Amino acid sequence: MSTAVGRSKMADVELRAIAKRYGAVQAVADLDLRVEPGQFVSLLGPSGCGKTTTLRIIAGLVRPDAGQVIIGGRVMNDVPVHHRGLGLVAQNYALFPHMTVMENVTFGLRMRNAAPADIARRAGEALEMVRLTGLQDRYPRQLSGGQQQRVALARCLLVEPAVLLLDEPLGALDKKLREAMQVELKSLQRQVGITAIFVTHDQEEALTLSDRIAVMHQGRIQQVGAPHDIYERPRTRFVAEFIGVCNFLEGEVVGRQPGAVMIRTDGGALVAVGADAHGAPAEGVKVVVAVRPEKLVVGAPGTSHSPALPARVEAVVYVGTAVHYHLRAATGERLIAYRQNDAAAPVALAPGAEVVVSWPATAARLLPDVSG
């Protein structure tokens, strides 16, 4: 595409051993990250995990204590913010309240002293692209949240940034609008082919939008991977817990079989976990077994294959598309299981029912026990 906003430079971004400390708080520690050209990468984590600081370091708004920021092959550490050629959409959009939509959108080009005819033409195309044609003379306060968001995006894309930085740009929108904007944002990013780095604490948003997700915790990246990778193969308990819901059983390796590891849980149950290329730990090692609630199979006693945990249904939560069973294993562990509310198997279990819980060995993950 060769519209005004379709000539992105598609730069790659590389962070090498970035560190930043604020007083006693290590905001970012020894952080390495590679973002390929044209990729949409999310920095995902709870508030205070260092994701916004990382974004601000890339933007040049915060100077790292150590490490290098490399954009498009160029070390940017000493390049001032206004010479980095980036775009930023902040959580509150940071639209200039004293400027009209048109003045906001053309800000970057005007600061670069672009030719007025060029500015007008490209602004017109950009406004059309984000469907704001006709609103160019409005002031930001006269626009809805979604419209303000699109102004911020157009303003950003018009300067043809090497990288688009997005700091929780959908956080201020209500749920319905947020979902619509997610789709719009993603298609816009694809269409322009721009490299985007997206900061969010919303795991669903990260899963929906990203090519890759970097999960951050306490200033460090816990895991980087494609959304399904992060969800299906979490490498730490934090990642498994932060992305979606997960059951954890703490225990010890007691034996190994071809393709699986046997674990004795702290409660005394014996369970199997499929061992993949990740490498199986030796006998006697403390581990955590992680299983997603939707992978658990809840059945009547005696119906299921081993290994199976006898359990009792403590609560049944009906959420429409699914039923959530809150279970207590005979060995004491609490579990949660999701059961799709499909036509084939209508809801039958009631609180107090005795059941057995099982799962395919390949559905469980073996995680290091960091507490032990």
Next chain:
Amino acid sequence: MARRDEPVILRLYCAAVLAFLSLPIVVAVGVAFGSDKIARFPPAALSLRWFGVALSNPTFVTALGNSVVLATLTTLLTIVIGLPAAMALVRHRLPAQGALETFLLSPLSLPGVLFGVAMLFFLGASGFGLAGWGILAAHVVIAVPYVLRTTLAVYRGLDRGLEETAGVLGASPWQTFWHVTLPLLRPGLVAGGLFAFLTSFDNVPVSIFLTTARTTTLPVTIMSYLVNQDFDPIVGAISAVQVALVLGLLVLLDRIYGIGQITSLGGQ
């Protein structure tokens, strides 16, 4: 301003306060429109003759000119000093930041007479004497807190993300200041500048120590006229001119910015 659902007692209370504030001025200005030689309110017969007398009195006219020039220069200098001070206090980490801010605002709590005497001694002892810039410097000192206060209030309420985003979009620090920061600080600067102008324009306690016959200001001249003569319609007339000037300034600012905008400080 008055909403329909406000209780009668509140409206009466407001009316009483307004009357208390404005009636003395109405009387002082009102006597100027009389034709009698003796100040009388309400005037027995209406006339504009005392305005003619007052405005042909070279003492008053010189003093009025001095006051306008002094207040204008004070306002400009106050903004030139107060704006960077406010920006430094809000956006930078300075050593002894709190103490510095308190110090810059301290003239507000200093008795005017004390400051006037101190300034008089300083100008005398340092050999600078009572040149015109002496009183200008003194007025700037007492007016800076007004600009600083209002600008600080507006700046502290301003989203830092606006300036940061401007930078990311390619605006140099100077462009960011000119296109983003300055326009958004304008309500604070206009409000503070207005206070600074008025502070200078009607100051007596400081000016009285620092003016000479050549640099005298209108309030000081009126004051000494009242001490030497009696209250007569000439004073009323020149006071009316002063009030009219200030009102004119307020109306002008209202036309440009809207008084609500100025007094609400930072409301967009």
